[in-house]
Amino acid sequence: MSDENPPIEPGGTPETGPEPGKGGMLPVHPDALRADREAAGPDAVRQPADTPAPQPKRTLGQAFLDELWADNAFTVTLLAIVLAAIVGAVLMVLGDEPTRQQWAYFFYQPGKTLSASWDLVSSAYGNMFKGSIIDPDSFNRWIWGVDNVTWQRVMYPISETLTFAAPLIFTGLASALPFRAGLFNIGGQGQAIMGAIGGATVGFAFSAPGATAWILSTLAGALFGALYGLIVGVLKARTGAHEVIVTIMMNYIALLFLGWYILQKGIHDPNRPDAISKPVHPQAMFPKIFGPTATDAGLRANLGIVLALLAAWGVSWLLRRGTFGFELRAVGYNQDAARTAGMSVGLTLALTMGLAGALAGLGGVTMVHGDARALSADVVGQIGFNGILVALLGRVKPWGVVWAGLLFGAMTAGGLRMQADPGISTELVTVIQALIVMFVAAPMLVKAIFRLRKSPSSAAHVGLAQG
Amino acid sequence: MTARVHKNLAHAPAMRSAGTRRSPLRLELRGITKRFGDLVANDQISLTVEPGEIHALLGENGAGKSTLMNVLYGLLQPDEGEILVDGRPIKIKGPGDAIAAGIGMVHQHFMLVPVFTVTDNVMLGAEQIRGPGGFLDHAKARKLVVDVSHQYGLPVDPDAVVEDLPIGVQQRVEIVKALTRDVDLLILDEPTAVLTPQETDELLDVMRGLKAAGKSIVFITHKLREVKAVADRITVIRRGRTVGTAAPDAPESELADLMVGRSVLLRVEKDEAVPGRPVLSIADLVVADDRGLQAVGGISLEVRAGEVLGVAGVQGNGQTELVEAVMGLRPIAAGSIKLLDDDVTAWGTRKILDAGVGYIPEDRGVDGLVREFSVAENLVLDTYAKSPNGTRFALNRSKIESGAAEKISEYDIRTRSPLHAVGTLSGGNQQKVIVARELSRKLQLLVAAQPTRGVDVGSIEFIHKRIVAERDTGSGVLLVSSELDEVLSLADRVAVMYRGRVLAIVSPDTPRDEIGLLMAGITGKQPLPADTPGEVREAAGDTETPDAEADGEETAS
Incomplete structure (x- = not known):
């Protein structure tokens, strides 16, 4: 019976009175809420204009989504980045031997200490900017025609950023889309690996003329990823197996399969002593977006970023206008209502995971066909896991994911330049990325630090903590 | 603590x-x-x-x-x-x-x-x-x-x-x-x-x-x-x-009456029903509840076109499970359900809805609406993939929104705009969204469970009128309510449920006392418990062997 499912009213809005905890130490009986609804019958004392409606049981994912989309979302993201940069600066100072020693003389020569620290931090972040967006120095020299600096050299940082961003956007979407259906896809990594395997295999096994080559291998990669994701979705729909556990395990399976696969006869590159597959045919590689001549100048940016933007547009369209997107969102918000309206919850969950797998698979394809050319054990890097961070930073909205992916891509590109400074390591970039996401995922912390006005959702947060 | x-x-x-x-x-x-x-x-x-x-x-x-x-x-x-x-x-x-x-x-x-x-x-x-x-x-x-x-x-x-x-x-x-x-x-x-x-x-x-x-x-x-x-x-x-x-030792009928209430009699103006052929035929239906216990124990009912069949009973006597079984939302253990000439026992919910069944679920916030969706989206929650709202692939947002605007004015749904989240509406207006959605397509059968629960008086009247109007267009209506008044004022025939069975099907003009007794599980032919005073026994029409159980299940019609 429905009244055995306590409706959770997290808002604690004025109409609904106090909020019940979720089976914690101080539960307010759900009947308390039902009572006030039904007190509104014909002979109720006052005629309530607003009868609060019963709420379906909220899942943790749902509560998280609400929190993610609370007020001030944009401000919080921005401040999270600032906070992460500040913490990163402190770490830089602590990590750099000479600067750290200078702090011993803080009271003796505070000015010198602070300026040494400032120099270190500003040059590090300056390098990050130069490595990811534009280096003013090379721009000036190109403008004035000094040292034969070409436009390709000026565009190099941007090209790097776009190269790193493309796969992250794919895997970010692969994490964001299932989130809208109430699923946590931790399996982007495994799906990306399967996508890379599928794409690369078609890429070196069949030679096709012109663009068909890369189109075929892209489709193959998407298909491999989709099937790999679909397994998870079907298990979830059929048996209720939790997708988090299943996807984590399938990440291992994919990784170990890749390690085995690249050593097999016919796959392994006979000309190489190390564990690497044959390279894909040159026609199967993604075209470079800055043209063939730019490639010689090191501009790696390729079709991957274009495909990633198309994918984001596609996901955005699906969620807004697609019939399947409607079902997906309905299932994500309220499975009971979706089922009552005649939707197939199981099918929707399975297809969502399949679609997510396809997106992650395209991320894997982009790694191989955009740049790497051949499969190696770490060909997809950490894009699957970083995709989860990108999805969270992008607040699981398609265009948010694009911006977050670009930011992460820029940080990766800039990080390479940053480590040119002695005493600054690339790992610092990873730390800062993690901090940003941590601050975004804990908006209460950021709001408390910057004393932002409380959003209505903060009540929900407290309710969750109590429950 | x-x-x-x-x-x-x-x-x-x-x-x-x-x-x-x-x-x-x-x-x-x-x-x-x-x-x-x-x-x-x-x-x-x-x-x-x-x-x-x-x-x-x-x-x-x-x-x-x-x-x-x-x-x-x-x-x-x-x-x-x-x-x-x-x-x-x-x-x-x-x-x-x-x-x-x-x-x-x-x-x-x-x-x-x-x-x-x-x-x-x-x-x-x-x-x-x-x-x-x-x-x-x-x-x-x-x-x-x-x-x-x-x-x-x-x-x-x-x-x-x-x-x-x-x-x-x-x-x-x-x-x-x-x-x-x-x-x-x-x-x-x-x-x-x-x-x-x-x-x-x-x-x-x-x-x-x-x-x-x-x-x-x-x-x-x-x-x-x-x-x-x-x-x-x-x-x-x-x-x-x-x-x-x-x-x-107060008679059960008195307690049932007190519980369900008789204070307001909302009379709905309606003409005599003109029942047609059976729309819904339920035969020997057995359904289990969430715990696997039998909640519906062999019910046979028939809803005819152009009539309202009301199901009365104290809540928790199997009404919820009956309705969910009819809608394909709950597995059926035994028995069969026929919709017009089709055996729909094994059909899924979508197919049943598409066959012209409208459904107002008992718990609107859980089953009837997606709170976070807009009013417009909720108005097409079960028809989003049909013309003109959309196709199998894409929604037609502008058609959905213009359709929503029409329904909002036709059903007097108080919302600031069709694009507002339905969760921000009052309970009565939320219910109107469901009623508007279900009644705005061509129906053979309307299944309405607690259609006015937690709804203000104005909306109750409105919803009642709509249900009667639907009846008058020739649809069958299966109305389940724990408000006896609602059942009596809307129904053309009243089935009283008790512990998963239909004890009797009576006319809505039957005295309330009698229906109250039935709701408490006491049928006319069944003896009353020993401690029940005599005068009520007379109301029930029988006075023999006062020591037997007041169960009455065996005499289900």
């Missing part, structure tokens, strides 16, 4: 020989009023629980029983009124205060840690501590559990893990847990809702035992049989108000 309980225990270190600290307790609630915003959940409720009595609080779901008890247990603060223990007003700010005052509560949804043992669960929040290091004293806690369960005849294995125990035993653990807190008054909130009939009988025995041991019990329920079996006094609550106090 934890801290408070600790404090309480620290002050009574020698306690836990359970039940010796205080004499039986007299509890009085005076004029308790609890409001949630504009709504009055409890309106000037007064009630007295005498020492050592079982006081039943009878009322339908949502009548305000649980709110009242949550006030008493300190989970909610009353807006007005006071609580007196042994004549002395006390302030209960939380469960800790309640326990200190000798009041314990067993919640409908158990507050047990499934992976802990019985002893650990009983100890939780009132840990037995040994030595200066503050180690848990399992031995002492275990002994306490054993002692209490012996003293009150509540057999539990102190070392069993709670999740392995049947529900009935888990409930016993909850009672033991309350008793170890040395309380003299126990609140049992719908304790039988989760129990099988056998477990229920055991619980009733336990309650009698506790009463014999000098404990007072407040017993919340909506089941008449149980009340009559154990209660010393009965207070009936309806819509937040006390509507009467009765002795347990």
Whole structure:
């Protein structure tokens, strides 16, 4: 019976009175809420204009989504980045031997200490900017025609950023889309690996003329990823197996399969002593977006970023206008209502995971066909896991994911330049990325630090903590 | 709460020989009023629980029983009124205060840690501590559990893990847990809702035992049989108000009447029904509830075109399961369902909806609406993939929105715009969204479950008119409601359900007394219980062998 499912009213809005905890130490009986609804019958004392409606049981994912989309979302993201940069600066100072020693003389020569620290931090972040967006120095020299600096050299940082961003956007979407259906896809990594395997295999096994080559291998990669994701979705729909556990395990399976696969006869590159597959045919590689001549100048940016933007547009369209997107969102918000309206919850969950797998698979394809050319054990890097961070930073909205992916891509590109400074390591970039996401995922912390006005959702947060 | 309980225990270190600290307790609630915003959940409720009595609080779901008890247990603060223990007003700010005052509560949804043992669960929040290091004293806690369960005849294995125990035993653990807190008054909130009939009988025995041991019990329920079996006094609550106090020998029909209410008679103007051919034919339907217990036990019903078949009955007698089975939302154990000429027994919900069945679900917030979706989206929640709203692939947003605007004005849905989240609307308007959605397509059959629950009077009238209008266009209507007035004013025929069976199908002009009796499980041909006064027996039309069970299931039509 429905009244055995306590409706959770997290808002604690004025109409609904106090909020019940979720089976914690101080539960307010759900009947308390039902009572006030039904007190509104014909002979109720006052005629309530607003009868609060019963709420379906909220899942943790749902509560998280609400929190993610609370007020001030944009401000919080921005401040999270600032906070992460500040913490990163402190770490830089602590990590750099000479600067750290200078702090011993803080009271003796505070000015010198602070300026040494400032120099270190500003040059590090300056390098990050130069490595990811534009280096003013090379721009000036190109403008004035000094040292034969070409436009390709000026565009190099941007090209790097776009190269790193493309796969992250794919895997970010692969994490964001299932989130809208109430699923946590931790399996982007495994799906990306399967996508890379599928794409690369078609890429070196069949030679096709012109663009068909890369189109075929892209489709193959998407298909491999989709099937790999679909397994998870079907298990979830059929048996209720939790997708988090299943996807984590399938990440291992994919990784170990890749390690085995690249050593097999016919796959392994006979000309190489190390564990690497044959390279894909040159026609199967993604075209470079800055043209063939730019490639010689090191501009790696390729079709991957274009495909990633198309994918984001596609996901955005699906969620807004697609019939399947409607079902997906309905299932994500309220499975009971979706089922009552005649939707197939199981099918929707399975297809969502399949679609997510396809997106992650395209991320894997982009790694191989955009740049790497051949499969190696770490060909997809950490894009699957970083995709989860990108999805969270992008607040699981398609265009948010694009911006977050670009930011992460820029940080990766800039990080390479940053480590040119002695005493600054690339790992610092990873730390800062993690901090940003941590601050975004804990908006209460950021709001408390910057004393932002409380959003209505903060009540929900407290309710969750109590429950 | 934890801290408070600790404090309480620290002050009574020698306690836990359970039940010796205080004499039986007299509890009085005076004029308790609890409001949630504009709504009055409890309106000037007064009630007295005498020492050592079982006081039943009878009322339908949502009548305000649980709110009242949550006030008493300190989970909610009353807006007005006071609580007196042994004549002395006390302030209960939380469960800790309640326990200190000798009041314990067993919640409908158990507050047990499934992976802990019985002893650990009983100890939780009132840990037995040994030595200066503050180690848990399992031995002492275990002994306490054993002692209490012996003293009150509540057999539990102190070392069993709670999740392995049947529900009935888990409930016993909850009672033991309350008793170890040395309380003299126990609140049992719908304790039988989760129990099988056998477990229920055991619980009733336990309650009698506790009463014999000098404990007072407040017993919340909506089941008449149980009340009559154990209660010393009965207070009936309806819509937040006390509507009467009765002795347990009061006739069940009177209690049912008090519970369901007869105050307002909302008459709906309608013409005589012109029934056509059967739209829905249910034959020998058997359906299980969520616990796997039989909730619908062999029902046969027929809804004809152009008539409203009302299903009356106290809530929880299988109506929910019946409706869900018809809609393809619940597996059917046996029997068949026919829609016009099609056997739809094995059909899925989408197919049933597409065949021209409209469905107003009982719990609109859970099953009827997606709160976060806009009004427009909710208005196409089951027709989004059909022309003109969309195709299999894409939605036609502009058509959906213009269609929504039309329905909003036609059904007078008060919303700022079609794009506002439906969760921001009032209950009545949310319900209108569902009604608008379901009635705006061509229907053969409308299945309406509690269509006006928690809806303001204006909306009730509107929804009733719409349902009658749908009937007049030639659709069949299956109306399920626990509001007898609603059933009587809308239905052309009334089927009375009791414990998963249809006891009788009567005309809506049948005297309310008779229907009240049927709702309590007493059919005309069936003898009444021994303690039922004669005059009501006459109303029921029969007066023989007063000692038989008032079950009446065998005489189902």
